[in-house]
Amino acid sequence: MSFHSARSLLLATFALVLIGCEKSATPDQNASGELVVRIGASAPLTGPQAHLGKDNENGTRMAIDDANAKGIVIGGRKAHFELISEDDQADPKTATIVAQKLVDNKVSGVIGHMNSGTSIPAAKIYSDNGIVQISPSATAVAYTAQGYKTAFRVMANDAQQGHVLGEYAAKNLSAKKIAVIDDRTAYGQGLADEFIKAAQANGAQIVAHEYTNDKAMDFTAVLTAVKGKKPDLLFYGGMDAQGGPMAKQVKALALNLKFMTGDGSYTPEFIKLAGDAAEGAYASLPGVPLDKMPGGTEFEKRFVAKYGTIQLYAPYCYDAVNMMIAAMQTAGSAEPAKYMPALAGISYDGVTAKIEFDEKGDLKGGAITVYQVQHGKWQPLETLGAIAPVTH
């Protein structure tokens, strides 16, 4: 009996302590009375795209560190920002688990996901829970086409990018017979489809459409099949981890053609992996070149000092966080429902561009720049598409 009562007393104490903990850790206040704002981030931190995911995380972290150093005030209270970074492994299934975890952690907003394939299914979970999501790099049209009010992106979509690339291939590079390979992800497939539409509209013929996956290393079989169709340009829809080795194998198999790819391969990594086969390859990136970005040079200098080379999307992540915070300041609240309208109507001068959203949450305007590898470096050739005026 006494044992029993002692045990229930112990249990009761435990329960009280637990409740106490719950109380003292209210989500919006820390020990020094500051408003705690949790910002979630999700990207592949393991797997073949881990280098890009880490780059995203670093861009996000830098923005959050900057905001904390600046001492942002939201609704009259000093705010402290916390980053909760999760690994979605570039896998759509994992992304939904991660999204739920971020929701459960009561984040005010999410920067992510990195890939289109992960951003699309995660968007439903954020929407169901009323949490704002800004993807720095998901470019598939489907991401914002689902009609969720909570989904935004700070990069031009694949309809714009694929269109520019297809037109560029057929017109500027006068490619007549084009072969296409994509990695069957939401991003690669979407970009390739838009590219094909635009190329065909400009008179080019698609002689082959082959496929690989986002973990492959060997492309000799599909490239040989492509070789049989004798194209004069090969377009790859996918990321650098495949794009680089593919360009190398194109050369090794003595395919005589121009190699073109999208933003996923516009990285220093691509050149490193392709070696001298990278020379002459084309790629595009939504936005203007880094040194033409309003705050690009300064951002690059600070980023490099802290984390090393920028892989790809770090500046976009940086802008996404800052926009989210700016909207919170305007609304005077870190609650998603309150600051979302402010975000939707924002006009923000970021390091990448002047950013405004259209009614779907897509970037208004949105320039696309075509680059080529020259002397072992990506060099901008031409910036196409509508360029949002930059005031600084």
Place this chain on the structure above:
Amino acid sequence: MEILLQQIINGLVQGSVYALVALGYTMVYGILGLINFAHGEVVMIGAMLALSALTMLLGFGVPPVLAFLLSIALAMAGCMALGYSIERIAYRPLRHAPRLAPLITAIGVSIVLQNLSMMIWGREYHSFPQLIANTPHNFGGAIVNDIQVIIFILALAIMAGLMVVVHRTRLGRAMRAVAENQHAAQLMGVDINRVISITFMLGSALAAIAGVMVSANYGLAHYYMGFILGLKAFTAAVLGGIGNLRGAMLGGLLLGLIESLGAGYIGDITGGILGSNYQDVFAFFVLIIVLVFRPSGLLGERLAERA
């Protein structure tokens, strides 16, 4: 015609890589009846060790060919030590446990190695220095590189070498004895711990060679590269009959050929209904068919039963 020839060459090269890795799976399975799922990661560690050694040696101004050979030797030594440790730490304590237990530790070891490698070498892809001239040779309209020829010959030579070791040496006799009956072998004076350790070390040394060859061929190394490769090689080993050295070779080459011909022609044959994205489906479909009719693989018998 050139295209067909090229696809066959692609398949043989890819298949030789699978075979090299599959030999490691098959050796361990043949002797212990254990599927060493960490083998793919040992391949990756081999490539990474060689890359580090190579970068360092080239930095000291060692001539490229010598540096290449030295780094392979270093990678082999490193992987042998790793293979020994894996067996000692993760498998030996479970040798008499139910079969599922070592299988699970194997998967655990694989994850540990992958993450360890990510911590040591980072997440990014590393480009592997091109030391063997990659000049394409024109061979009846098809293109072959030096490194690809080396891979093919090496795979054959290593398989032949292993056959000799297993069937002609004292060590091989001990291996076969352990495979057949561990207790009986022990009673006959075979030091089974030593034999099993050596088996793991041999398999790991082969893994190191395979890793270096893969990296040299594709010009890259990455902490994740062992996973898919390991899976495919395991499939190849099962296809040929796991536990059988010649089966691993046959299974590897066959899987490589099926993949490359499948990817190359599936679109044309089905009139565009199935594309090259069904490459893996095709390979695994063949595996299922083979296993339905020959459950122990094409040449299925264990190492112990005389080939």
